[in-house]
Amino acid sequence: MTKILVTGAAGFIGSHTVDSLLASGHEVVGVDNFRTGSRENLRQATASPRFDFQVMDLTEVETFTGLVRSQRPDVVIHLAGLVSVQDSRADPALNVRLNVGGTQAVIDAVISASVPRVIFASSAAVYGDSDGFPLREDALKQPLNPYGEAKLASEALLAGAARMHGFTAVSLRYFNVYGSRQAPDSPYSGVVSRFVDCCRRNQAPVIFGDGRQTRDFIHVRDVARANMQAALLPGMPSGDYNVSSGQETSLLDLVGLLRAMQPSLPVPKFSAAQSGDIRRSVGDPARWCAVSRFSPRETLSAGLLELVEYHSTESLAASQLLPSCPTKL
Ligand code: UD1
Numbered sequence: 001m002t003k004i005l006v007t008g009a010a011g012f013i014g015s016h017t018v019d020s021l022l023a024s025g026h027e028v029v030g031v032d033n034f035r036t037g038s039r040e041n042l043r044q045a046t047a048s049p050r051f052d053f054q055v056m057d058l059t060e061v062e063t064f065t066g067l068v069r070s071q072r073p074d075v076v077i078h079l080a081g082l083v084s085v086q087d088s089r090a091d092p093a094l095n096v097r098l099n100v101g102g103t104q105a106v107i108d109a110v111i112s113a114s115v116p117r118v119i120f121a122s123s124a125a126v127y128g129d130s131d132g133f134p135l136r137e138d139a140l141k142q143p144l145n146p147y148g149e150a151k152l153a154s155e156a157l158l159a160g161a162a163r164m165h166g167f168t169a170v171s172l173r174y175f176n177v178y179g180s181r182q183a184p185d186s187p188y189s190g191v192v193s194r195f196v197d198c199c200r201r202n203q204a205p206v207i208f209g210d211g212r213q214t215r216d217f218i219h220v221r222d223v224a225r226a227n228m229q230a231a232l233l234p235g236m237p238s239g240d241y242n243v244s245s246g247q248e249t250s251l252l253d254l255v256g257l258l259r260a261m262q263p264s265l266p267v268p269k270f271s272a273a274q275s276g277d278i279r280r281s282v283g284d285p286a287r288w289c290a291v292s293r294f295s296p297r298e299t300l301s302a303g304l305l306e307l308v309e310y311h312s313t314e315s316l317a318a319s320q321l322l323p324s325c326p327t328k329l
Pocket of ligand 1: 083084085123124125147174175176177189190191192194195206207208209213215251274277278281
């Protein structure tokens with residue numbers, strides 16, 4: 001049994017990672033400050049006697065180091081951070097404090113507690129306006145926002161500390177992650193969660209731009225499995241790895257898949273393209289596949305169908321619980 005400390009444990013990717021680790025029989029210490037994560041995401045995990053949870057902010061460096069020293073985990077999976085690209089633009093200093101400062105806090109703690117391995121949640125945002133598709137790890141890195149810059153800086157800080165202090169540092173560059181527990185209700189939510197929510201409401205999805213922009217969608221369970229493999233594989237080499245499906249899907253294709261599942265979904269509306277939007281994104285997963293024998297298990301159509309069905313069951317249950325709407329309050 002391996003003991004793994006997960007930062008950002010109550011978040012979208014964090015909670016799925018915790019669930020996978022517990023299901024495989026490991027001991028997990030979860031840390032989260034609930035800035036964007038929720039207790040609801042940890043409902044399954046908290047039922048396990050092998051799960052310990054601490055409400056904590058990584059930027060309280062001494063407290064966090066104290067926790068890592070007392071728990072002595074075999075691996076730290078560092079997923080905590082400012083997740084919104086828009087927030088990173090609105091408040092670049094907060095982005096540096098949470099996304100670079102948070103990584104430095106993890107580095108200080110693992111050195112102090114002699115933790116042998118760190119897995120870091122990096123992002124396809126490090127490539128930004130790159131070329132040569134599918135993107136390989138050595139492609140040009142030109143982030144288009146402070147979030148991507150902070151992820152790139154964190155990768156460099158981790159790799160440097162790993163070389164100097166002799167631990168293993170693995171940065172996993174997730175592409176567009178989708179799946180359950182991804183909040184659909186913010187203007188900054190991921191496109192899959194927003195469009196699936198349109199299915200639930202039977203409202204027209206709004207496409208920013210012409211819909212021919214592409215993304216590489218990867219299911220959150222595949223990402224959780226990649227995190228677990230990176231944490232547990234014997235002799236895992238330090239380095240940067242794409243965690244991607246290798247499949248390039250346009251937004252028009254995404255809407256097409258959803259309309260095939262729910263023919264009543266209204267045709268999409270088109271709105272102005274978002275500034276700084278990436279035109280193409282698809283990652284080559286070959287490096288990670290070679291090290292881990294990883295191949296994504298979840299196809300986009302099966303993953304979407306599961307989400308659409310999950311949300312329709314949820315809204316049916318809610319409508320049966322709620323009294324009918326009063327016409328006047
Ligand atoms: C996503 C991530 C970001 C990550 C990056 C990696 C989210 C919210 N953002 O950004 O954290 O760093 O990948 O490259 O997961 N769109 C619409 N209609 C909508 C919503 C979005 O047309 O209602 C479009 C966007 O303009 C964009 C595409 O869908 O062209 C994808 O948008 P989004 O899901 O926000 O992801 P990224 O911008 O790729």
